[in-house]
Amino acid sequence: AQKITQTQPGMFVQEKEAVTLDCTYDTSDPSYGLFWYKQPSSGEMIFLIYQGSYDQQNATEGRYSLNFQKARKSANLVISASQLGDSAMYFCAMREGSPRSLHDYKLSFGAGTTVTVRA
């Protein structure tokens, strides 16, 4: 079964507007972490934001915020005030278990969402 599902293959957004990227996940582990990465055309995966399963508040990092709905198993990324440089592929990923565990360390990625920001 897919652990991470991103249902939006591509999205267009007008510059300066906000965009929400959907991510749902599947795990039975009570301890997990959710990550969003940005991958521009250059290929490098850039870490954006993290949400731990026990975190009480939604994570925010500058223009990025994570809408974490634990009961629904969703972790949507919101990019506010879109910029042309935000055009890229965005991936949602999950680490199951504690980060200190030797055996629960790898990330499972979704298929990604391509975001194109229009001027």
Place this chain on the structure above:
Amino acid sequence: DTGVSQNPRHKITKRGQNVTFRCDPISEHNRLYWYRQTLGQGPEFLTYFQNEAQLEKSRLLSDRFSAERPKGSFSTLEIQRTEQGDSAMYLCASSLVQGKGEAFFGQGTRLTVV
């Protein structure tokens, strides 16, 4: 530059040849990962090191693939007798044991097997 460094950035090889890629992680990171990414897909886990110990290999990693991390520093990924299906982006990442466990990625090595 103190980020994860991968070499080469691009590699074109003929089917049947062997190739080797190198990854230099962030210096204080003790965990190192290899992922493979095919066009239009998210990265898939291949293997993982904590210091010099290789702790897991994915079933995606056939016996033609081998990875090493001597002395717990840089890592190499070798593919023997390459096949066209090996064409992909090979991404290396590193992380600390402490903290959130977020992985920092290099720019990848794009392999094309012709």
